[in-house]
Amino acid sequence: xxxxxxxxxxxxxxxxxxxxxxxxxxxxxxxxxxxxxxxxxxxxxxxxxxxxxxxxxxxxxxxxxxxxxxxxxxxxxxxxxxxxxxxxxxxxxxxxxxxxxxxxxxxxxxxxxxxxxxxxxxxxxxxxxxxxxxxxxxxxxxxxxxxxxxxxxxxxxxxxxxxxxxxxxxxxxxxxxxxxxxxxxxxxxxxxxxxxxxxxxxxxxxxxxxxxxxxxxxxxxxxxxxxxxxxxxxxxxxxxxxxxxxxxxxxxxxxxxxxxxxxxxxxxxxxxxxxxxxxxxxxxxxxxxxxxxxxxxxxxxxxxxxxxxxxxxxxxxxxxxxx
Amino acid sequence: xxxxxxxxxxxxxxxxxxxxxxxxxxxxxxxxxxxxxxxxxxxxxxxxxxxxxxxxxxxxxxxxxxxxxxxxxxxxxxxxxxxxxxxxxxxxxxxxxxxxxxxxxxxxxxxxxxxxxxxxxxxxxxxxxxxxxxxxxxxxxxxxxxxxxxxxxxxxxxxxxxxxxxxxxxxxxxxxxxxxxxxxxxxxxxxxxxxxxxxxxxxxxxxxxxxxxxxxxxxxxxxxxxxxxxxxxxxxxxxxxxxxxxxxxxxxxxxxxxxxxxxxxxxxxxxxxxxxxxxxxxxxxxxxxxxxxxxxxxxxxxxxxxxxxxxxxxxxxxxxxxx
Numbered sequence: 259x260x261x262x263x264x265x266x267x268x269x270x271x272x273x274x275x276x277x278x279x280x281x282x283x284x285x286x287x288x289x290x291x292x293x294x295x296x297x298x299x300x301x302x303x304x305x306x307x308x309x310x311x312x313x314x315x316x317x318x319x320x321x322x323x324x325x326x327x328x329x330x331x332x333x334x335x336x337x338x339x340x341x342x343x344x345x346x347x348x349x350x351x352x353x354x355x356x357x358x359x360x361x362x363x364x365x366x367x368x369x370x371x372x373x374x375x376x377x378x379x380x381x382x383x384x385x386x387x388x389x390x391x392x393x394x395x396x397x398x399x400x401x402x403x404x405x406x407x408x409x410x411x412x413x414x415x416x417x418x419x420x421x422x423x424x425x426x427x428x429x430x431x432x433x434x435x436x437x438x439x440x441x442x443x444x445x446x447x448x449x450x451x452x453x454x455x456x457x458x459x460x461x462x463x464x465x466x467x468x469x470x471x472x473x474x475x476x477x478x479x480x481x482x483x484x485x486x487x488x489x490x491x492x493x494x495x496x497x498x499x500x501x502x503x504x505x506x507x508x509x510x511x512x513x514x515x516x517x518x519x520x521x522x523x524x525x526x527x528x529x530x531x532x533x534x535x536x537x538x539x540x541x542x543x544x545x546x547x548x549x550x551x552x553x554x555x556x557x558x559x560x561x562x563x564x565x566x567x568x569x570x571x572x573x574x575x576x577x578x579x580x581x
Numbered sequence: 582x583x584x585x586x587x588x589x590x591x592x593x594x595x596x597x598x599x600x601x602x603x604x605x606x607x608x609x610x611x612x613x614x615x616x617x618x619x620x621x622x623x624x625x626x627x628x629x630x631x632x633x634x635x636x637x638x639x640x641x642x643x644x645x646x647x648x649x650x651x652x653x654x655x656x657x658x659x660x661x662x663x664x665x666x667x668x669x670x671x672x673x674x675x676x677x678x679x680x681x682x683x684x685x686x687x688x689x690x691x692x693x694x695x696x697x698x699x700x701x702x703x704x705x706x707x708x709x710x711x712x713x714x715x716x717x718x719x720x721x722x723x724x725x726x727x728x729x730x731x732x733x734x735x736x737x738x739x740x741x742x743x744x745x746x747x748x749x750x751x752x753x754x755x756x757x758x759x760x761x762x763x764x765x766x767x768x769x770x771x772x773x774x775x776x777x778x779x780x781x782x783x784x785x786x787x788x789x790x791x792x793x794x795x796x797x798x799x800x801x802x803x804x805x806x807x808x809x810x811x812x813x814x815x816x817x818x819x820x821x822x823x824x825x826x827x828x829x830x831x832x833x834x835x836x837x838x839x840x841x842x843x844x845x846x847x848x849x850x851x852x853x854x855x856x857x858x859x860x861x862x863x864x865x866x867x868x869x870x871x872x873x874x875x876x877x878x879x880x881x882x883x884x885x886x887x888x889x890x891x892x893x894x895x896x897x898x899x900x901x902x903x904x
Binding site for chain 2: 266269270272273274276277278279281283284285287291292294296297300302304305306307308310313314344345347348349351358361362364365368369372378379380381382383384385386387388389391393395397
């Protein structure tokens, strides 16, 4: 035993996993959320995400952006489990930088999101803190108690993705002045970074998809999580990967790196697998919900991720969540 | 609107209260916990408490103590609602001071408490942080869906309290070197501060008591919360207030102040009211559970708290929790 802090993955496996006592619904901390089985026909989906100043957001980010982030990262997990949100609790550790005007803007944005996605605040906790730390638990239900997990992908399933990849990551690069963008691009991307919108269709695909995960650590890392437990692989194709027009032009002019867009960033889009016979249903769903859903490849026998037939070497990503 | 941070009470009333959207079970953030009504016959009790380094514990406190505190403050809220715990989620924001040995001791204590009170870890979130911040949501059930709240106290009800008052507060004074105690006393009180044990009998009194609250801000402040909404008062008597033998001797020698013991400290005992006809049941309950339960007074018509017929002036206490 060393005196250094283990990687987050090791912390979970070595110290925290035993605390689940092998109970149903914890998934050994290997899904986006867990559930409590409350009766024969009732499961409550529960997720927990915490965001911290200087790590998940910048000190001077608008309060609306911080409200948006704590809601979005949790709502995204609820959606990835095939569920819709119902309520949440909020732990606010407020620093001295927080004043009444901040609170007014922060709570107004929270209410806006509550009304948009139809959930309410159950309660929580207030503390004073050196740095701003916000933690939330979100509770949701899955239609017909059908919960989507990361474990159901089957050989020859199609691999689908909602929305576009990399926008939020490019926004982060711009905010950090690591790339220089023109005014219009800067505004577009930084807005995507500050106000990410999760893909909320999880509860609409929970009988269609065989597995799902939200993209919160980059496509590669999250796709890998769909494959690991089943010993399967994925063939994906660069020409099928969804990027916004602006991102395509940045890729052409080599301002951003293709690989980086697939291994970083909080996209909060859904990555899911489905049998090929669901093809037309998924296309209809995209149309009726006015969203982009792209087929990016298929599940194969060969372990690992293959991009255009070339195996991707994945640098072991840390796990920020233990569900 | 000023640029200063409002008191916690104002934050809740002005900015957060509207977020509950008047939903059942939130109690307008005025109870120890809230509940989700999941079906006609199923309510899930939910509470959230967060503890922070240098505020709720000291940086070098034993990891077992920190584990004990995050569990106890939440378990105490669950008990105050007349419920028993079922599961919890844990958000760990870990500082660089945390190493493997710390994690091993911390998680071992968590598991011990889980086994003692029969609940399990559902999942959570891991982050890196400058200071250690730990937030938990605890979930519980109330027998026969009978939830205890702060609002049910009736005229002429008896006022009861479990355990002893002030031990944890004296421990804090000793840890801060604000009082000097001999070795035996020092060990006793600091142990009470580091390893508080909540009163877990809430679920056993939920059909006996008319109202309940856990003492987490001192007797006066918490008793006041049982009275406010009903426009009633309390007559309590100093000779009936429960103190340990050691505390009685410290009071006699004026090393600690009587008033301070009633207005400070995390006792995590239960304060509850009950009709006088429950007197013998409560005494039997105390005996069969091998715990101390003391009758300290009665509910009266005159608003406010009267100690030995003298009205107590309560300095408005801040609310650390919005449930």
